[in-house]
Every structure is written in structure tokens, then in C-alpha cells.
């Protein structure tokens with residue numbers, strides 16, 4: 001069971017399939033992270049993360065890759081936008097360190113934790129969590145995406161150094 005808070009402050013209980021194994025490495029004492037419930041085109045982006053594969057929106061007419069997701073291509077105005085699998089490779093464009101998380105559950109990441117902006121090989125920039133050491137945070141460092149699905153409609157996106165095993 002995982003609890004998540006809605007923006008209205010209500011608590012929802014989500015039933016996961018199957019019972020957890022006692023030997024699983026879960027942080028059962030840690031509070032659960034707030035799991036967003038995205039809508040619109042963002043919902044399409046996060047539904048792919050929920051399935052475990054990073055997808056980026058692209059224009060079927062002019063091949064431009066977009067992010068964040070839109071209803072019309074900013075290049076040619078087409079509404080023929082599709083989600084394509086991404087290789088998940090990019091380079092660090094910037095990052096920030098969080099010392100006091102708004103959601104206390106994020107303290108389990110270890111404080112301070114980094115949030116990175118990654119420029120993808122496809123040209124767009126993504127904001128994500130960081131799964132490497134702080135020493136590995138360097139501008140232009142090659143990174144690869146790592147996804148942690150959280151339910152049917154959302155997944156957490158992280159990056160780690162390209163050559164590092166997850």
C-alpha cells in the first residue's frame with residue numbers, strides 16, 4: 001500500500017498488485033513521496049514513464065522534438081504530434097541542490113539532493129532527479145535516464161552518469 005496526497009489535501013490509498021516480500025529492500029518506515037496526477041499532454045508523457053520507458057513528443061510533419069508536451073508543433077503548427085521512445089542519453093545542462101525539501105519524503109534521497117536539467121541528444125531539456133554522486137555533477141557530463149514507475153499514471157525520472165551501473 002502506498003499513500004499519496006492530492007493537492008486538495010485528501011489522502012488516497014493505492015493498492016499495489018501483490019503483497020510485498022518481507023525481504024524486499026523497501027523503506028517501509030520512510031513516508032511515501034507525493035505522487036503527482038498529471039493531466040493533459042503531460043499525462044501522456046508520464047504514462048510512458050509509468051510504463052518504464054522515456055518517450056519524447058515529436059512532430060510527425062517536421063520531425064521537431066518537443067518538451068514539455070504540446071497540442072501544436074511550435075515549428076510548423078501541425079497537430080500531428082506523437083510520442084517516440086528516447087535513447088535516454090543527454091548531458092548535464094545545469095543542476096541545483098535541495099537542502100530542505102518541500103515534501104519531507106524526499107529527504108530519503110539524502111540531503112542535500114540534486115535536481116538536474118539535462119539536454120537530451122534529441123535537443124530538448126528535461127528536469128529530473130539525480131542518481132549519481134554529487135562529485136559527478138559536472139556541466140556537460142554525459143548521463144543516461146533511469147525511471148522509477150510509481151503507479152499507472154506516473155513515473156519518477158532520474159539521471160545518472162552515463163558509464164555508471166544502476
Ligand SMILES: [Zn+2]
Pocket residue numbers: 059060061062063064073074075076077078
Ligand atoms: Zn512540426
